[in-house]
Amino acid sequence: MSREATGGARLSRAAREQQIMEAAAALAVEQGCLPLPLETLGERVGVSKALVYAYFPTQQDLANRILVRHLQEMDAAVDLAFQAGSPRETALSCAEAYFDHAARHGPLLHLLLSDPMAAGALAPEARALYGRIMRRMAIGLRDHFGVPSRDCIPALHILAALAEDAGEQVFTKRLDPELGRRLAREMTDGALCDLSARLQRPPRGLAAS
Missing domain, CATH: 1.10.10 (Arc Repressor Mutant, subunit A)
Known part of the structure; x- marks a missing residue:
């Protein structure tokens, strides 16, 4: 060899x-x-x-370098997603971008952002990139749902989990890539409809005007 x-x-x-x-x-x-x-x-x-x-x-240095590289990849994908057109298409394109990443790399981003060793020592560049991506996607959901960005954060995590799960199924070869992409889009679209109704529902106890 x-x-x-x-x-x-x-x-x-x-x-x-x-x-x-x-x-x-x-x-x-x-x-x-x-x-x-x-x-x-x-x-x-x-x-x-x-x-x-x-x-x-250090291992933290290695984890941060990997994280920055993959966050840069996601940041570029989100930029492209915001060219999709309507707020709904933007949200679906962001979900597809995360699905694509998970299909190629598995739960890498989730792991690096949640593992105590890595998450406890995020480099400024990694923190800034992650914050930028989350803010942009929250703004995209704000435009779709018509509610403040801060109210969109829980919905953002739900939608990301759906895309990530479908992507991981493809990564582990338990799901065909094209079927996985279609399922990710359909699940995200369904969740967007359900979340729209929930986020825009009047608070309990208030009569509809």
Whole structure:
């Protein structure tokens, strides 16, 4: 087997970092939590544990670098979603973007944003990107539901969970990609209709005007 096939080829720093981050992301999804066994990570890349540390001095640094890379991907996808047209189509396109990410990478974003080790040490860039994405999607739902953005946050988490679940089914090969995409869109559309009725319902005890 060649050195390149085993990961032992001499790579540029950027290429090696990318190689380590891709292997680390896959390993994190496999085990479902952090920290990562760096000896195993090094073996997958074909480098020593010491070299992994040379590129990423702490596990938090590695997690943040992976998170920023994937949040940038989602940020670009959300930008495209906002070109979809109507608020409803924008919401559906955002859900599809998250479905696509989960179908390719599994629950990686959810894991990195919820794992105590990673979430407790978010880098400023990661925090800012996550905040931007959430604000933009909340604004999109505000335009759809006609209620303040802050009231849309619970709905946003519900819709994201639907898209993520369908994407994970595709990631684990339990669902055909095209069927998964269609189901994600249909479930999101149904949830949008149901949530619209609930969010716009008058408070209990108030008579309809």
